[in-house]
Amino acid sequence: MSYTVAEFITLRLKQLGCYHVFGVPGTSCSDFIDSLVADPDMQFVNTVNELEAGYAADGYGRQGAIGAVSVAYGVGTLSMANGIASALTERVPLAVINGGPTDKDLRLEAEYDVLFSHSTGFGKTDLKVFRKLTLGAAEIRTLEGAADRIDRLLIMAMERSGPVYIEIPQDLWKQPIGHFSPNLAYSPKRFKRGARAFTNAVADKLAQASNPVVLLGAELVRFGLVDEALHFVEAQNLPFYTTLLSKSLISESHPLFCGVYDSDLAPSTVTQGVESSDCVIALGCLFGIDHRYMVTKLGDKLLRVAFNKAMIGTEVLPKLSLGASLESLNQLPELSRTDRQIPTVAGQTYQDRRAQWQSKLGDNPYSGTLGHDGIFAAIGDFLMDQNDPYYISLDTCLASFPGADIPVLDTQCFLANPIWLSIGQGTPAAIGAYYATGKRPLIVTGDGGFQMVSQAFSSFVQNQIPGIIVIIDNGSYAIEQFLIDGTFFTEPDKAPLDYVMLNGWKYENMPHVYNGGIGLRVTSYEDLLGALRHAHARPDQPCVIAAQIPMKDLPAENRAFLGI
Incomplete structure (x- = not known):
């Protein structure tokens, strides 16, 4: 059977366990997207913007298969660079499939100084940028040996666990790939010298x-x-x-x-x-x-x-x-003592795991006015009551600290970005995790991070992803305030830094804007627990919950760090 270049890449992705490609359609990749749409095993998942697509592919690739993303040349790929940097830093297998300029485009630009579509005019910008953001990057400008070169890059992504970049001139997508091995056979190399x-x-x-x-x-x-x-x-x-x-x-x-x-x-x-x-x-x-x-x-x-x-x-x-x-x-004899006491946290609730912080939170920290710890106590109690597993996605914010103590009894159902530390990653990455695992997402994000990627809620609605998004609504980039000037939290009358303040959004009204979903606002532990249960009972649509907390609230460990 003869395969085009586009069909060949589609086949290889399936062989690596990837059945969803995320992206925003563009003419440079339209022939590749057509091949995905024509394949009954594959799904092209439209995202609202390219950064969302990159994050979603990153979230997908963390689950064991390779992630994949395809967007428009230049204006699209450069917009999603941060998502690919996340995959590089946190070692996620991912393929950026890009449609590039044709030989004619490059020749006319060089001879007449007329830019082709989305060209910067400074020569092969996408390739140069993604060489710095991937383990390997190549453009496939000739059909001879194309299959082997593509295979080498995809194997690199899997063997070394990271992103790769494959650029196909857009006039080659429908050309026959020629001879190739029917299967993508490889075994991860094991280096044993040390x-x-x-x-x-x-x-x-x-x-x-x-x-x-x-x-x-x-x-x-x-x-x-x-x-x-x-x-x-x-x-x-x-x-x-x-x-x-x-x-x-x-x-x-x-x-x-x-x-x-x-x-x-x-x-x-x-x-x-x-x-x-x-x-x-x-x-x-x-x-x-x-x-x-x-x-x-x-x-x-x-x-x-x-x-x-x-x-x-x-x-x-x-x-x-x-x-x-x-x-x-695993060939060693038993060397460790067996009579030592293990400080296990198995079976402990969120409150149990954080009992040492009680003095930092007052007499009844999980009732009354909602704070960071009250949010996670409600989430922890909610999860302990559920039989159906949730996939937890924790965005980078002050909540990263207490979020580590949520009891999780299922396996491989948690996502965070603690090495690259990009705020906003958690919400769109959960989209990719949902397609890879089928588990319902429960996302916890700061309001600053969510405002960066809020359009992703539209993708939840459009694709009927029943995610629950809990937004910690304190009106500021609180983690930046904490890192830059923590005295704001210790001095009752001190004003926040002007540049960390956010425009307050009525997140609970987002379903009206995006034509679907549920929107709620809560101000107490009891309200949040009730809202989570309400959202759980509606598995047919996504839900956004604005968890309103005081601007000066901090997780207990951050309060301890500041001596308050």
Whole structure:
């Protein structure tokens, strides 16, 4: 059977488990989109804008298959660059499929100085930009060898877990691709050079350690290694924590689960368990600025392997893959003590996990005027009552800190952006996660982040995605206020910075604008719990809930940090 270039890329995406491509239609990619529409297994998901498309593909790719996005050349691709940078930083397999200028376009521009559509005039702008934002980028200007070049890029995205960029001149989409292998056969490379050194170091540390722990990271999900990691944890009877990026990779009901280390502002049971350990084994973890204190404090007590790099403290070992390291670690005899008490949080409610913060929140922190902790207490209580799993998407905002303590009993149903830290990512990324998992999204976002991507609510309505979006409505970029000048929260009469203030929106009226959905506003724990239950009972449409809180409210750990 003969395949066009467009049909070939469509086939390869399916073979990699991708059945949804996100984007905004443009003439440069219209022939590719036509091939998606013609394929009964595929769906092209229209988004309102290109940044939303990039974030949605990012959210899709975090679930085990490759994500894919296709938008217009130049004006579209450059608009979604931030979403692709998110995938690069947090190591998400993703393919940017772009239609580029033809040879004729480039020739006429060079000879007559007349720009083709969406050209900057400075030569192959998209290709140059995306070479900096992907693991690999190429334009396919000739049909000879095109299939092999496309395959190499797609395999790179899967083997190295990150985005790639494929540009096809728009007059080649319908041309025959020529000969290609019927299947995209590959097996992830396993680098083993550092396995002995790393395993010996782990064995030595475990034999001497009195309180060893394990940190489990997102690479375990990216490469399907969760079971191997769990085998190691259980065989050695080791308490384990996750990072926020990998929250829920194993059910938090597991008796060895001890919490989420999101930063040094985590509850003391978590920070002490990790930061005071004499042996921390980090498997597949990406570390960002919120982990800097922990990583530097532990020094050579931290042994880690992630994305083909193994380290003991600052010493870099020979190249080692996570899969190869787990294979070696799982051959170790039992080295860890079995009589030690495990500080598990399994079975604990949100309120239980945060009991240490009670003094920072007053006598009855989860009743009366709503605050950050009241929002998550209501969400935690709501989730504990549900039999149907929700997919939790936590946007970057002050809520990132308390959001780490939501009890999640299902597996691989949580999304955050804690390394790239782009506010606004959570809402559109949940669209991609919904198509990949089928689980109903529950999104928690700050009002500043949501205003950046609010049009995504239209995509929820248009595509009948029954998401529940809880907007923390305090009228400001509160996380920026906290980071720039925290004295606003400590001094009752101090005004906020002018440049962090937002125009107040009536979010509950959005369904009238976007022609569908439910809109609610709440001001107390009881109101929010009722609103969540009301939205849950309407699985046929999305719901936006404006959770109004005082501008000076802070999560408990942030209050403790400021000494209030």
